[in-house]
Each structure stands twice: as C-alpha cells, then as structure tokens.
Amino acid sequence: MRNTALSHIHESLGAKMVPFAGYNMPVQYEGVTAEHLTVRESVGVFDVSHMGEFHLKGENALALIQKVCSNDASKLVDGQAQYSCLPNYDGGVVDDLIIYRISEQEYMLVVNASNIEKDWNWISKHNDLGVTMENNSEEYSLLAIQGPKAAEAMQSLTSIDLTNMKYYTFQIGEFAGVKDVIVSATGYTGSGGFEIYFKNDVAETIWTNIFKAGADFGIKPIGLAARDTLRLEMGYCLYGNDISDTTSPIEAGLGWITKFTKDFTNSEALKKEKERGAERKLVAFELDERGIPRHDYDIVDGEGRKIGIVTSGTQSPCLGKGIGLGYVPTIFKDVGSKIYIQVRKKQIPATVVKLPFYKK
Numbered sequence: 001m002r003n004t005a006l007s008h009i010h011e012s013l014g015a016k017m018v019p020f021a022g023y024n025m026p027v028q029y030e031g032v033t034a035e036h037l038t039v040r041e042s043v044g045v046f047d048v049s050h051m052g053e054f055h056l057k058g059e060n061a062l063a064l065i066q067k068v069c070s071n072d073a074s075k076l077v078d079g080q081a082q083y084s085c086l087p088n089y090d091g092g093v094v095d096d097l098i099i100y101r102i103s104e105q106e107y108m109l110v111v112n113a114s115n116i117e118k119d120w121n122w123i124s125k126h127n128d129l130g131v132t133m134e135n136n137s138e139e140y141s142l143l144a145i146q147g148p149k150a151a152e153a154m155q156s157l158t159s160i161d162l163t164n165m166k167y168y169t170f171q172i173g174e175f176a177g178v179k180d181v182i183v184s185a186t187g188y189t190g191s192g193g194f195e196i197y198f199k200n201d202v203a204e205t206i207w208t209n210i211f212k213a214g215a216d217f218g219i220k221p222i223g224l225a226a227r228d229t230l231r232l233e234m235g236y237c238l239y240g241n242d243i244s245d246t247t248s249p250i251e252a253g254l255g256w257i258t259k260f261t262k263d264f265t266n267s268e269a270l271k272k273e274k275e276r277g278a279e280r281k282l283v284a285f286e287l288d289e290r291g292i293p294r295h296d297y298d299i300v301d302g303e304g305r306k307i308g309i310v311t312s313g314t315q316s317p318c319l320g321k322g323i324g325l326g327y328v329p330t331i332f333k334d335v336g337s338k339i340y341i342q343v344r345k346k347q348i349p350a351t352v353v354k355l356p357f358y359k360k
Contacts, residue, residue: 004049005141005203013221020224021113023050028223035226036317039191040358043147043214044222045207052116052137053197054109060129061107065099068126070249070270072259076101081168081186084257085249086122087266091273092245093252095119096237098186100170108182108197110142112239126265141203145210146193146222146230153217154194157209158183162194176209178202188227190234190356229314232323235284235355241295242282242311242325251278251327280308281333284357285350287322291343293350298342299326307332310341316357322348323357 001024011017015026026047029035038044056064065073071084080101086094095115100108111119116137127133145154151162158175160183165171170184175196182197198206211219228238237243237252249258250273260271287293293313298306313324324341332339337352 004047005200006047006049006207009204009207010047010221015221015223018224021050023113025050026221026223028225029221032223032225032229033317035220035222036229038218038220039147039189039222039226039230040318041148042218043145043149043153043193044220044226045210045214046144046146046222046224046227047141048144048195048227049141049200049203050113051142052111052113052119052135053140053142054111054120054123055134055136056107056109056123057105057132057134058130059105060131061105064123064127064129064131065107065109066262066264067129068123068265069097069099070254070258070264070267071099072261073099073101073107074262078103079169079171081170081184083168085243085254086119087249087258087264087270088122088245089266090245091248091266091269093239093243093247093249094122094245096239096243096254100182100184102172114240139199140197141200141206142195142197143206143210144187144189144193144195144227146187146189147191149217150193153214153219154210156213165194176206176213178206181206188236189230190236190358191230191360228312229317232312232314232325233316233318233356233358235325235357237282237325238312247282247327248273248278250274251280252282277330279330280327281330282311282325282327283333283337283339283352284355285324285326285339285341285352286319286357287324287341288349288351290322291341291346291348292322293324293326293341293343293348299328300340300342300347301332302338302340304340304347307339313341318358322350324350
C-alpha cells in the first residue's frame with residue numbers, strides 16, 4: 001500500500017483510511033454528510049494525489065493526443081484544459097481523463113489512479129510519432145480545493161486572480177509561497193473551486209498554508225466518500241462504475257466529448273453507433289419512495305423483468321432521497337420514464353430525471 005505525501009497528516013487528523021487504487025487514502029473525517037455539505041456551502045480540501053500525471057512533449061504531442069483521445073484537443077490554447085476519453089477497439093473506454101495544454105509542444109494528461117499503468121501502456125502503444133512521454137505520477141501531489149468560498153479563501157496565497165478564472169482554464173504560478181504550482185479551475189464536485197498540482201516535497205507546506213488561509217472560511221479536510229456523493233449529485237461518470245472497457249461513450253452520454261471531425265481510435269465504429277442510436281443508455285433516476293440504490297442492484301420493469309443494473313447510487317445529502325445512474329434499454333431513457341430498483345426483496349419505483357440531480 002503506497003502513501004501520498006500527506007497520508008500521515010490525514011492519519012493524525014483521525015481520518016478513516018482505506019486502500020484505494022493501491023494507495024492509503026482518507027475515506028472520511030467527521031462523516032460523509034457533514035463533509036458533503038461543507039463543500040456545497042463553503043470550502044473543503046481533498047487529497048487526490050493518487051491520480052496519474054503524464055507529460056507529452058514534442059512537435060507531434062498534439063497528433064498523438066488526437067489519435068488516442070475522443071475529444072478535439074486542437075481547439076485548446078495554452079492554459080486551457082479539456083475533458084476527454086480514451087476509446088478502445090471494442091466500443092468501450094480505456095479511461096476518461098483531462099488534457100492540459102501547457103504549450104504548443106507540451107501537454108499534461110491527468111488519468112484515474114487505478115488506470116495509470118493501463119493508460120500509460122495504451123498511449124505508449126500508439127506512440128509511433130516520436131513523442132517524448134514522461135510518467136510523473138509518483139512525483140506529483142494533487143489537492144482539490146472545492147466549494148463556493150474556495151476563490152475567496154485561497155486568494156491571499158497567490159497573485160493569480162482566482163475569482164475571474166474561467167472554468168477549465170489553468171495558470172502556473174506561485175501559490176502558498178511555492179513556485180510553479182499548476183492552479184486549475186476544475187473539479188469533480190459541481191460546487192466550483194480549484195485543483196492544484198505540485199511536487200511532493202512541498203506538499204506539507206502547501207497543505208498547512210491552505211488551512212491557515214481558509215481558517216476564517218470554515219475550511220475542512222474532505223474524504224473520498226463525500227467526493228463520490230458530490231460527483232453523483234452532478235451526474236459525473238466514475239470510471240469502473242458508469243464507464244468501463246465495455247461501455248461506449250455514446251451510450252454513456254459522452255457524445256459531447258466524442259468529436260467526429262477527426263480520426264481517432266475506433267472512431268468509425270463509434271460514429272456508426274451514434275448514427276444508428278445506441279441500444280441502451282445511461283440514465284439518471286430518483287427513487288419515488290424511501291430506499292438507497294447501490295452499485296450493482298438490478299433495475300427492473302413494471303413486470304419485474306431485469307432491464308439493467310445500477311452503476312452508481314447513494315442517498316443524496318442535498319436532496320434527501322435515493323439517486324442513481326444505470327444503463328437501461330433506450331425505450332426507458334426519456335425523462336419521466338418509470339423503472340424499479342430491486343432493493344433486497346422490494347422493488348422500489350423510480351423516475352428517470354434530467355441531470356444534474358443537484359441544482360444550485
């Protein structure tokens with residue numbers, strides 16, 4: 001089990017630690033609901049240093065990204081980020097990721113922790129363009145400072161204008177007295193904020209300064225359990241649950257990051273799937289009665305026939321009801337459609353709804 005540069009701090013704060021993607025990670029501190037509401041209402045900090053960072057450099061760096069990624073990275077300018085995915089040859093997804101354009105000939109790809117080796121091998125296999133690839137995952141720490149008060153709470157630590165940073169842009173500058181920190185207006189919570197990337201040796205200094213600066217704003221450390229409930233309230237996909245090697249970006253509702261203005265891995269097959277329509281779709285649903293839908297629970301129709309499975313589910317702290325995502329045949333995809341979730345021996349009625357579940 002590997003530790004992040006901050007694992008000892010989480011332990012000293014009394015966090016409940018669990019193994020996640022090979023790392024010793026904080027799952028919760030004071031409790032999921034309290035931590036969830038901290039991020040929705042003020043500001044919280046997640047240690048997500050287990051994520052992977054690859055640097056691609058050289059005159060063909062963009063060409064390689066265009067070849068393996070579904071989105072059109074040629075639209076990026078310096079200081080912009082883009083959500084994308086790596087399609088495989090079987091109609092599924094190797095991983096989802098964020099692409100950062102540092103310069104015309106340098107990009108950073110941020111990938112899921114559990115897929116670092118898989119993604120590295122996949123991109124390397126397609127690199128016949130002489131692109132210099134560096135896997136810097138072990139060297140970088142990553143903190144997500146999330147919530148509506150994040151910009152105000154952190155402004156004293158940097159000369160970067162946090163309040164006016166546009167979503168999915170980033171700047172490299174001084175932060176908390178440390179030079180060359182990547183400050184990115186991104187996140188996985190739907191409540192605004194930033195993700196900051198820096199070398200491991202300055203992690204403790206940055207963590208300490210963040211909590212000093214945020215003290216008057218009620219800043220708190222937040223675990224991975226609340227990260228999951230926050231992203232689910234927004235309907236953001238989680239790799240391994242809602243998207244995988246066997247789910248296509250079209251059926252997962254990721255057509256918006258699948259651009260057929262260029263050729264990429266399996267683009268012809270995905271284009272045909274989009275044109276004819278997917279046979280199943282990832283839908284969002286709310287339970288009509290009390291109950292909590294869980295990952296892998298069956299979804300059934302009015303006659304009790306299995307039509308799909310829950311890919312993600314929880315009790316929403318903000319809505320106070322059971323919410324979830326799951327794949328169903330397209331005849332059930334429309335908003336207002338009635339489905340049923342098999343919770344132990346009971347079939348609980350649910351309604352297909354439009355995302356996000358949580359609206360500010």
